[in-house]
Amino acid sequence: MxxxxxxxxxxxxxxxxxxxxxxxxxxxxxxxxxxxxxxxxxxxxxPAPSVIEAMRAAAAATWMYSDPENFELREALALHHGISRDNIAIGSGIDGLLGDIARLIVEPGTPVVTSLGGYPTFNYHVNGYGGRLVTVPYAGDREHLDGLLDAVRRENAPLVYLANPDNPMGSWWDADSIVAFAQALPETTLLVLDEAYGETAPAGTIPSIAALIGQPNILRMRTFSKAYGLAGARVGYAIGTLGNAQAFDKIRHHFGMARVSIAAALAALEDQxxxxxxxxxxxxxxxxxxxxxxxxxxxxxxxxxxxxxxxxxxxxxxxxxxxxxxxxxxxxxxxxxxxxxxxxxxxxxxxxxxxxxxxxxxxxxxxxxxxxx
Amino acid sequence: MxxxxxxxxxxxxxxxxxxxxxxxxxxxxxxxxxxxxxxxxxxxxxPAPSVIEAMRAAAAATWMYSDPENFELREALALHHGISRDNIAIGSGIDGLLGDIARLIVEPGTPVVTSLGGYPTFNYHVNGYGGRLVTVPYAGDREHLDGLLDAVRRENAPLVYLANPDNPMGSWWDADSIVAFAQALPETTLLVLDEAYGETAPAGTIPSIAALIGQPNILRMRTFSKAYGLAGARVGYAIGTLGNAQAFDKIRHHFGMARVSIAAALAALEDQxxxxxxxxxxxxxxxxxxxxxxxxxxxxxxxxxxxxxxxxxxxxxxxxxxxxxxxxxxxxxxxxxxxxxxxxxxxxxxxxxxxxxxxxxxxxxxxxxxxxx
Known part of the structure; x- marks a missing residue:
């Protein structure tokens, strides 16, 4: 009590x-x-030795807040991906960004489609805003694209989650299947395409940035936590249309990024x-x-x-x-x-x-x- | 579009x-x-040289997520304050914790009381959940305790914000006045007592921890961003009853703390x-x-x-x-x-x-x- x-x-x-x-x-x-x-x-x-060095060099500057616009990191990522920094939103790992997305879309009772046994943190955030999870069983240990699409249509769901490659199964779809799935979705359904493990996938798995950048119903999620070796830094980002990237500005914790973490991400990106x-x-x-x-x-x-x-x-x-x-x-x-x-x-x-x-x-x-x- | x-x-x-x-x-x-x-x-x-050293030492371990229970830091803070770690919730600075509190209490139209010209980030979070801000003018450049209390009662507000010492005016109330204000509040109103600047206040400004720890309608906020010199680390904490500290677990980003930041906070606390x-x-x-x-x-x-x-x-x-x-x-x-x-x-x-x-x-x-x- x-x-x-x-x-x-x-x-x-x-x-x-x-x-x-x-x-x-x-x-x-x-x-x-x-x-x-x-x-x-x-x-x-x-992480790379160069990254550890950059973190150590940045430690003394921790008395300063990070830039609330995350300008420098967005600029570096934009250059890396060949897009504009206005297409990028920085967050506290994909987990933090998933929470923001749930908040932007989910209200009590909102149907949200994901795979049965898929990433539990996404479910945690959806439940946290009172959403109603609609789950689709895996098929052959892969997320079931047709099943997800059916569920989206049946429920008129505004949000669907897909990880490619998938966690926890490690499975994947080829890029063409992902693009076809994304383009088949109603424009009233936002696809969260979680590509946390994109760097380790075989060639032909990850759609080009250009393939999906124009669709206002897609947000792609990337992270420095996996292949870049920076799980403890908490830096992830979303790639989407200008309007969607800016939507995070409505609600995010603007001074939320740790200064050393930003330095780490910049150095990591540099050391390909x-x-x-x-x-x-x-x-x-x-x-x-x-x-x-x-x-x-x-x-x-x-x-x-x-x-x-x-x-x-x-x-x-x-x-x-x-x-x-x-x-x-x-x-x-x-x-x-x-x-x-x-x-x-x-x-x-x-x-x-x-x-x-x-x-x-x-x-x-x-x-x-x-x-x- | x-x-x-x-x-x-x-x-x-x-x-x-x-x-x-x-x-x-x-x-x-x-x-x-x-x-x-x-x-x-x-x-x-x-920050202290010892803190910079601790951050540098922790950099290489950034490949690991931080402990989602933040056990070690809560334990150190509990020892520091003479309370239980169950009375402490860790967050991404006070700003992050304020966002969590708004989410736990504010729904569209919920009246929330604060001072006119008070801390804007609190207002940002209240607005972000559709709350209705009820503002009370400062009196003599101090937050107006009686006016805040009147507004709380008139509006039957579930949430009131008070900073002691105050930002942006730098003014303060003595501890007895704060305790009297806190105890006069209806138990259906949660006081967020922001003590971000507590370390630099004159003796007699900050109520003892014991004075307010038993009240389920009070959360006290502390940070490593100000006197400890760690604004860029993003570490703050809330002190309250077990039930209130645990309420953050319902919604927080459990893997949200940066590993180097936790190391910094532990070292900072050590170096009094x-x-x-x-x-x-x-x-x-x-x-x-x-x-x-x-x-x-x-x-x-x-x-x-x-x-x-x-x-x-x-x-x-x-x-x-x-x-x-x-x-x-x-x-x-x-x-x-x-x-x-x-x-x-x-x-x-x-x-x-x-x-x-x-x-x-x-x-x-x-x-x-x-x-x-």
Whole structure:
């Protein structure tokens, strides 16, 4: 009874919990130490040395607020993508931008379409504004484009979420399919196209910027959290029409960006050589995870991301036993939350020391949970 | 016409502009260079060397998300204040927390009480959720406690904002008056007590934590942006009952904190020796600004903050001419936005080089605007 009595009706229905369990919480509550942090699709390869240097150089200037217009970073991104800075909105990671988008579109009861088992943070934000989630099952472990389109039309939904490549499954559609999906949508439905894992996808996966830039019902989301190795910096951006990019200005936290984070993003964008190198290391690590899974009789799925999702062949209870068992050995991984995806575990790529620990511990865990003799 | 067609009714009424003009924007649009950045109440004295060192040390770990529970920082703050970590919510500066509070309480038409000319970012967030601002004029350049209380009762307002010490006027109430105000409020009205400038206030200004911790209709706001010199880190916190602190968990961006910023805040809290030293330098700089103002025939107001508000004796047009004129010389200051407060200019404390430039340029500007011969 210690809470204020007049929170909004929506606020009163929302749970007062931290919905996302970080590895730090697991360490604290289970008294375990993480030895391989390969569960949150961070990049254990780290940001570029040039980025770390830029952050260190920017530290002393932290007494100043960041530019509320984020001019310099938008300008650099515009140059990088060959568009105007007016097509870009900066936010606190894609997660922060998704919250802003939900606020701009979702009211109590608004139907919002996404995939059943898709990115939970998007759902969190939609629920937070009282929206009604309409979920479409995956088909063949990919988000089901035709099913999403049907649901959008049936519900007259103003908002649909699609991740390409997908988290948590690692699957993807080719660019042409994405463009066809985007163009088939009613213009009264905004597509949030989450391309957080775009840098690690095979050629031909990500539509050109030009292909979708003119559509007022599309926002594409990018981040420095994944391949660029800056999850802890909280820098993401949305690409869209001028009107949509400016819509964030209506509601965003204008002084919300950390100064060191902006310096990090600028330096990261500058160092494409490092990015290219890391993408190679991510690909090698994907192959390594895939091989380890196969050696252990599991079925790794193809991946266009910085993680590999592995079919463990049974149900969510079984997969969870593997996740928990690995954590006993200090190996932090995650798994999809909803059936039938939760027959899988999800392991992020990382440096060889992490892979070696995975290779060593996975057979022990599988044996303990009764998957192997 | 390039914006999506189905933004919410509230979103459609909000302006697509950046409401807060940073010095970077002034530099870009007017082709000027800032030589003394003493307009945004940042700390030109900077964060502690120990803090800069901690940030540099944390940079390489930026590949990891921050702990979504912010456990370590809440624990350190709890120890610092002698309370439980369950009484603390961490956010992206007070600005970010104010946005969360508005979201938790404000619906279209909700009356919200604040002072006429008070902190504009609070108003921005209330407007952003469709709230109806009820403003009470300052009395004697202080926020008018009785007037705020009357307005709360008359409107049956669920939310009232009070800054102590106040921005933009630098004025303050003693702790007893604040406690009496807080206790006189209906329990159906949440007081947001913004204590961003608490560290620089005279003894007896800030109520003890214990004095208000039990009231479910009070949230106290603190920040690392001002005396601690970390405006660009974006770390603030709210102190309240367990139920109120947890209410932020319903809606906040759980992975929203930058990792280097958390490291900075932890180190800043640790280095109370530096804080004490900076508070002394801020006081000396206040005295310096006060003297410069008097030498120029202006009337500096008493200040409990890291800035001095100066009555320039005429109207807002006159004050704005001084603000613009100083900027021509590279001296970035600000001014209150609304009459009668806008007869004043507001100058942040800073190192002696900034003060010297102010001393040199203010007489020139006053002469140019016709205030002096």
């Amino acid at each position: 210690s809470a204020f009595s007049r929170f909004t009706a929506i606020a009163q229905t929302l749970p007062s919990t931290v919905p996302f369990v970080g590895p730090e919480t697991i360490e604290r509550t289970r008294g375990l130490a993480v030895r391989a942090r390969i569960g949150a699709n961070e990049s254990g390869f780290g 050589t490092y990015l290219k190198d890391v993408i190679g290391r991510i690909a090698a690590s994907r192959a390594r995870i895939t091989a380890i899974a196969k050696e252990n009789g599991l079925a790794p799925l193809p991946s266009a991301t910085n993680f590999v999702t592995i079919d463990c062949g049974r149900d969510g209870v079984h997969a969870k036993a593997i996740v928990d068992g690995l954590m006993e050995h200090g190996v932090f991984i995650r798994m999809p939350g909803i059936a039938p995806l939760n027959r899988c575990i999800r392991i992020s790529t990382g440096p060889e020391s992490d892979m070696a620990l995975l290779e060593e511990t996975l057979p022990l865990v599988l044996k303990a949970v009764g998957s192997r003799q | 390039s914006a999506f067609s189905r933004f919410t009714a509230i979103a459609q009424t909000l302006p697509s502009t950046v409401p807060f003009v940073g010095p970077e924007t002034i530099e870009r649009t007017r082709g000027l260079a800032v030589r003394a950045r003493i307009g945004a109440n940042e700390s030109g004295f900077g 020796t530096y804080l004490k030293d900076v508070i002394g330098r801020i006081a000396a700089s206040r005295a310096r600004i006060t003297a410069i103002a008097k030498e120029n025939g202006l009337a500096p107001l008493p200040s409990a903050t890291n800035f001095v508000t100066i009555d320039c004796g005429r109207d807002g047009v006159h004050a704005k001419a001084i603000v613009d004129g100083l900027m021509e010389h590279g001296v970035f200051i600000r001014m209150p936005g609304i009459a009668p407060l806008n007869r004043c200019i507001r100058i942040s404390t800073g190192p002696e080089s900034d003060m010297a430039l102010l001393e040199e340029t203010l007489p020139l500007v006053l002469k140019a605007v016709g205030s002096r011969q």
